[in-house]
Amino acid sequence: MLLIDFGLVWFAAYRGVGGLKVIPFKWERLALAFLFALAVKSLILFFLVRLGVKPTAGIQLGASVLVLVLALFIIPKPNGEEAILPDQKTGLTSVTWSVVGVLFVFSVINAWFFPITESDAIWYHIRGMTFFHEIRFDSEWVVPQLKQYPPFIPLLFTYLIAFDAGFLKIFFPLMYLCLNIIFYSRVLSLTENKKMACLFTMVLATTPYFWWHGVLPFLDLTTAVFYSIGTLYWFFWIRNKMEGPIDKSAENSYAVISGVLLGLAAWTRIEFLLYDLVPVFLTLYVFSRYPDKNENSKSLKLFFSCLLLLPSIWFLTLLTFNMTLWNQIKMVGGVCIFLWILALGLTFAKWKLSESNIQLAFILMVVGYFLILFLSGSGPVPVWKKMAISFYRTSVVHIFYLFTAFLGIFVFFEKLTSLSEQKKMLGYFLILFLCTHLAIFAYAAPKWPTIGEFVYATFIQPGNSVNLSDTRGMMSFYPIFIFFISSLPFVSRGVINE
């Protein structure tokens, strides 16, 4: 039953992805459709619970059939053309997929074998059960802090509970696999070289932290998958816009895919709405720098609406809760409102974007952030100390990503000033991501009050900090970082025999 139900939604999502006409590889379409199918399932479950309907297997199956029928009627049948690459014989392809396959199978075995006993994950499991049995999102059995978390992962648990499947962790290894498939396809699309795609996919797949989180039922691998893949598609959208001639259809498709995925990241962890400010800001910057090609604001509309839809639904749901949580989420809520005003202003009030306006907005945002930081800094840890701790953490968490972080060495051999505008934009993205990460954790209360304790927890007792929120959040950075390295001309010259 479960497989039939998911198969129906997956097929509908596959049809939708095919209809976008920008995904050239079948495996990539399947992997992306899988992620979209999860999103559709979570939305079906969300609305069933919201409407007070118990999401039993039968009702879900009915809803899935409806989704499939709608997809078949609304979306025209794609022509199914595959991208044709020059014949490149490399034994690395089979090696790469053997490595990824073995790691994936082992993570499936782990996910099947180990029950959910990890502290936060226990609460996600409880939330999944309460959604199903109580048909509400604010069960009294769940502690207030956990109630405010977006519902994506608990809804997936609800899905499996409704079908009486005991194998609740199965989605995490599948996320890991999808990440690798899509990453491979994107590097291949960029470089048109299988050797490059294989080598960098193997770097990503073998990064221990990623594999580890493929068997842990936390939110972070899921957000990393959505955020990083969303950013890769965002890059192709921006690249399309900057390179021209403009293919409006492709531009709209990339805007939809990246918007949905970045929105899904916030649908999983609400603070990712703050990280979403990075692609939003850079998108506006690009649109302001290329005003002559700026006639297509449809892609902007699609991008903003797809990005904001899911987190806004969750904020509206939070308003119905009988609890006082706004202190904890006021900053994220404020950003959500700000993004809606921005989106509506740009698309309906026809606000004009200019490079100087964007730069001014950036300066105002930085000043505003520091004002908020200092005005709200009345906790036990002084603001300067929180900033120092956050700076330290943002700098050193990379040791948990081990050797993959060493890829950064190639940046020092590249002539960065001669990089293309698109690649520079990706580099700016990485820098802004790190700055946003630093800013978020300078605002949040640190786990320990002194840097000394963090140093101890990093180097003497790494087990205490390997799974801190900021370490896990950095997972969203690495696929983009590896992709950026693969795009460097110095690296591709060295790997491709030209």
Added chain:
Amino acid sequence: MNNRKWIENTILGIIVMNIFVMAFVFLIPRVQFMASHWGWKSETLMESSGARDTPNQYSETYQVANQVRNTTTEDSTVFMPADKWGFGLNRAVVIQRLYPRKVYFFGGPEVDKVFSEAFKISNSYAVFNEHWGQDLCAKQPVKYLEAKRVGLCRARR
């Protein structure tokens, strides 16, 4: 070694080192754990110490919660002591294992009121240990659980 080779070799070296670390930190300890616990039920695994990379912090709580779960039914009401009486049970684990049973922790809001009406509920239980709650079960048949000298009785006055 020419320029081309060192770049490729560096990337391959990163992959090899990643696999090496992953094997020693995660894969091998997990395989060892799975081999020594193969065939165990999920419930029993929850009570184990867990794999080395993710040690189970709540094995004792799982032992207690699983036994209460096996004694009670899904429509039961269970009264648990608060942490201050030396149980050290993790609230999340207790709810995870006992849900959809109604679980109340003493010291929580409205628990006293609910408990005062417990005698009206035919299917309610109280969990006690050596520090707290034995008087609740003074006139009731008691089932002693294996973990931490914890017992369980019908909650009736």
